[in-house]
Amino acid sequence: MNFGESDAERGLRAEVREVLRTPPVRGALDELARAMAAGEREPDVRPLYRAIAAHRLFAASWPEEYGGRGVSHLEAAAVIEELVRGGMPDMLQVLSVQIVGLFLLEAGSPAQKARYLPALASGEMFATVLYTEPEVGSDLASLRATAVRDGEGYRLSGTKVFGLKSGMSDIGLCAVRTGTGTTKYEGISLFLVDLHADGVTRGNIASLADEQYDRVELDGVWVGADTLLGAEGEGWSLLTRCLAIERTGLDYSLKAARWYDATLSGLTAGTADDALLEEAGRYGAAVDAARLLAWNSISQLGRGPLDPTSAAIAKYHTSETAQQVAYWAALVHGHGYGLRGLAPGKAAVLEAGYREGPGLTLSAGTSEMMLELVASSFDRPDVIGGAGDGSRV
Numbered sequence: 001m002n003f004g005e006s007d008a009e010r011g012l013r014a015e016v017r018e019v020l021r022t023p024p025v026r027g028a029l030d031e032l033a034r035a036m037a038a039g040e041r042e043p044d045v046r047p048l049y050r051a052i053a054a055h056r057l058f059a060a061s062w063p064e065e066y067g068g069r070g071v072s073h074l075e076a077a078a079v080i081e082e083l084v085r086g087g088m089p090d091m092l093q094v095l096s097v098q099i100v101g102l103f104l105l106e107a108g109s110p111a112q113k114a115r116y117l118p119a120l121a122s123g124e125m126f127a128t129v130l131y132t133e134p135e136v137g138s139d140l141a142s143l144r145a146t147a148v149r150d151g152e153g154y155r156l157s158g159t160k161v162f163g164l165k166s167g168m169s170d171i172g173l174c175a176v177r178t179g180t181g182t183t184k185y186e187g188i189s190l191f192l193v194d195l196h197a198d199g200v201t202r203g204n205i206a207s208l209a210d211e212q213y214d215r216v217e218l219d220g221v222w223v224g225a226d227t228l229l230g231a232e233g234e235g236w237s238l239l240t241r242c243l244a245i246e247r248t249g250l251d252y253s254l255k256a257a258r259w260y261d262a263t264l265s266g267l268t269a270g271t272a273d274d275a276l277l278e279e280a281g282r283y284g285a286a287v288d289a290a291r292l293l294a295w296n297s298i299s300q301l302g303r304g305p306l307d308p309t310s311a312a313i314a315k316y317h318t319s320e321t322a323q324q325v326a327y328w329a330a331l332v333h334g335h336g337y338g339l340r341g342l343a344p345g346k347a348a349v350l351e352a353g354y355r356e357g358p359g360l361t362l363s364a365g366t367s368e369m370m371l372e373l374v375a376s377s378f379d380r381p382d383v384i385g386g387a388g389d390g391s392r393v
């Protein structure tokens with residue numbers, strides 16, 4: 001792929017910078033900054049998202065009929081990169097648009113796309129992901145939440161944990177068991193659950209990071225049959241496709257770049273010795289590689305299902321890099337060189353990054369699981385070092 005920037009990307013970046021200066025967006029950014037300075041744990045980002053969505057920049061790669069602009073996935077990634085640079089917190093956008101929305105675009109029925117996508121693109125509706133359960137994380141196929149047939153729909157029961165942003169979300173992409181089969185991978189189904197429905201209880205689980213984890217109890221929640229994605233009991237293959245979409249690494253690479261830039265901003269010629277410069281060079285290269293890996297997996301979107309191995313490589317490198325940069329920043333500014341030269345805003349960014357660091361190599365699949373995915377592809381003929389001649393990568 002060509003890693004250079006196209007005219008279209010440059011044009012979109014310039015447009016985003018303009019949009020960030022418009023009064024509604026500027027006002028929403030200022031309000032967020034005020035809430036954060038006042039110590040609010042999870043300030044409401046939805047007004048900011050809606051102000052950005054008014055310019056059709058929130059889900060830019062989606063077709064126009066669904067509220068996007070039909071630009072390429074790489075161009076849409078440039079939009080997000082520029083928005084994040086401008087101060088937009090991206091977690092709820094990642095969940096709603098980059099994960100659930102993109103998956104619906106790939107795997108939803110025409111009716112599901114028409115019902116949910118325009119609302120997600122405009123910021124009228126937000127979505128979260130409900131997979132993990134108490135005692136069920138990496139081994140997701142062992143999930144225990146159930147859905148049983150009831151009239152024209154299903155009743156869902158079970159407990160989902162460690163999701164993010166469920167309190168601000170309207171629907172949850174939820175994995176449950178609708179039956180059993182000869183293997184644990186059979187009998188899993190995916191539903192879009194209305195989080196305002198009777199029987200849904202949402203609560204927080206304390207977290208070291210600024211983003212709180214959520215616990216969602218489903219107590220006989222009724223959902224229509226039209227909220228089932230794909231065929232009943234055949235959700236596992238869809239789930240693995242959706243997990244690959246979660247692992248492009250864009251969000252992790254943006255965090256890595258943000259923390260790296262904040263770290264460098266506090267160094268001056270007088271404080272940076274040779275050893276520190278060497279580290280800065282090494283982490284800088286890792287951050288660049290993270291961006292290229294993320295860009296590479298994003299370039300595959302829209303060309304059929306994302307290759308799970310490429311996605312696992314991107315997720316592994318980008319999340320490990322972001323975590324290492326967060327810890328390095330603490331060593332540089334916390335111990336070695338002190339906070340000299342580091343603006344208070346940047347110090348707060350790095351402090352929050354240090355607390356977020358441990359979760360990065362767990363979320364969207366742990367680093368161990370990513371390595372297992374990569375290792376299990378070694379017998380594939382299309383992978384370098386695999387069973388074939390490795391000529392196709």
Ligand SMILES: Cc1cc2nc3c(=O)[nH]c(=O)nc-3n(C[C@H](O)[C@H](O)[C@H](O)COP(=O)(O)OP(=O)(O)OC[C@H]3O[C@@H](n4cnc5c(N)ncnc54)[C@H](O)[C@@H]3O)c2cc1C
Nearest residue numbers: 129130131132136137138162163164359362363364366368
């Ligand atoms: C920031 C963050 C955001 C999250 N967001 C969501 C969300 O939106 N929705 C959602 O449903 N969940 C979410 N999660 C949960 C996340 O998916 C799980 O934490 C993750 O899948 C790991 O599961 P677990 O915590 O149960 O750990 P476990 O699966 O119990 O793993 C514990 C340790 O054992 C290792 N391990 C497990 N199995 C193996 C194996 N076979 N081989 C080698 N090592 C192994 C793991 O790598 C890990 O180090 C989030 C988690 C975090 C930290």
